[in-house]
Amino acid sequence: MTHLDLAQSLLNCDTVEELHTKTTTLSKHMGFEHFLYAVRVNVSLTRPYHFLFSGYPKEWREHYELSGYAKIDPTVQHCAKAVIPVIWDRKIFNSRPTARIRNEAGEFGLVNGASFSVHGRQGEAAMLSLATSRNSRQAKQDVITMLGTSQLLTCYLHEAIQRIVLSKDSLPLKKINLTDREKECILWAAEGKTGWEIANILKLSERTVTFHLQNAASKMGVSGRQHAISRALSMGLIAP
Amino acid sequence: MTHLDLAQSLLNCDTVEELHTKTTTLSKHMGFEHFLYAVRVNVSLTRPYHFLFSGYPKEWREHYELSGYAKIDPTVQHCAKAVIPVIWDRKIFNSRPTARIRNEAGEFGLVNGASFSVHGRQGEAAMLSLATSRNSRQAKQDVITMLGTSQLLTCYLHEAIQRIVLSKDSLPLKKINLTDREKECILWAAEGKTGWEIANILKLSERTVTFHLQNAASKMGVSGRQHAISRALSMGLIAP
């Protein structure tokens, strides 16, 4: 049974609970007592959707939340802009308030670990943190040794979450089917073309272009061309 | 010297050539004679920017290009929409034309391997393929064994490419500095607000909103509000 098989098995989960159990087992196998997966989906730019999948101590999560640590947590900031993992280290938590986060986390059994970043095609930004309470030199070394496997786990877990959670109806990535025409019209509108220009490009009447753009907008639950463009883009609906 | 150290060393490269040498060495260490990294950046949706970083045989690349294989290559399609790697396998190359790609690739020494996907914060979609000419059962197993390390390499390589290639002036991700106001205005415009509404939200005059949006557009080299919104979004300039 390779780690690949285990990771693959995440994709076979049907429920969030099952996925949680498997992820917990898998993390433990890899030497981490705790994990935390979080994803942000830009259904709306100003009100993004967040989903948390936690194998962290509940008390720590609550404290973290109440203290608004997410805003200054260097691992969160790192994962928001980079695609490489970050190993928990004194250099990372270097300021006064961030060092405090690290210390407090340690009290809850999150001593050593690393955070992994993964971005989806539909603009989702996700991260997975894996942590152990072990504080030895060996523990630090183990984190490094497992870096590859951990990164792989992150990818598979994200894929699984995407399938189980994010694709369900009434949830943010709920499948919105734009027709080809609608996509074409939005694409050209996004390229800055006017209705008249799009009509010429697609050999349609300007009225029809308007029509398709309206349909697309109403499918996505937005109003106006600009809103439709941004929603279609941030949800990856018209990706090349 | 762990694989991590090696991957880290990619980040220290200053030139594309240096990066190429290091990547070649690294791939070999991992048991792959060939690698191919490709990235697409949505500077424009209809005319995206492509960058290829090839450790593949030149002849194969040319043949692949001329034959337009990229359009039907199942590994490319997989990486475009998934975040998990795909191992080269008969099941993947299952149709007549795709099986042909696999066979032809084999003739150039690309027999077994896998393709890895990574998406960046700025909407770049990249993939790395690693291949070996070995055709044994052991070779297949080795691909699986190295899956984690390979995925990690993909992430580091992408980060390195981003720094060396994509961030340079005159290149697609060339740093465009939007001011906070400009970002705010674009953000709300992307949320479907009218100029008048944005003015109210930000406590500005409508004229000023127009002004900022125009400045943002001209900085990005586009014309019109819709174009500005799409460019800002697809280049990750106003990400939350």
Place this chain on the structure above:
DNA sequence: TTTTACCCTGTAAGATCTTACAGCTAGTTA
């Protein structure tokens, strides 16, 4: 055969955006 999905088009009033003109303040840097 009915339903469903997709595609296409017209008119017209009013809202909104674009682009041209022109000018002000404040803070930082050279």
Place this chain on the structure above:
DNA sequence: TAACTAGCTGTAAGATCTTACAGGGTAAAA
């Protein structure tokens, strides 16, 4: 001090988008 950057504001004509009304077609699935 001069030059630069960021921020802010006004007017007005013309282009473009929005939304209301209304209507037509094909093709596949139920």
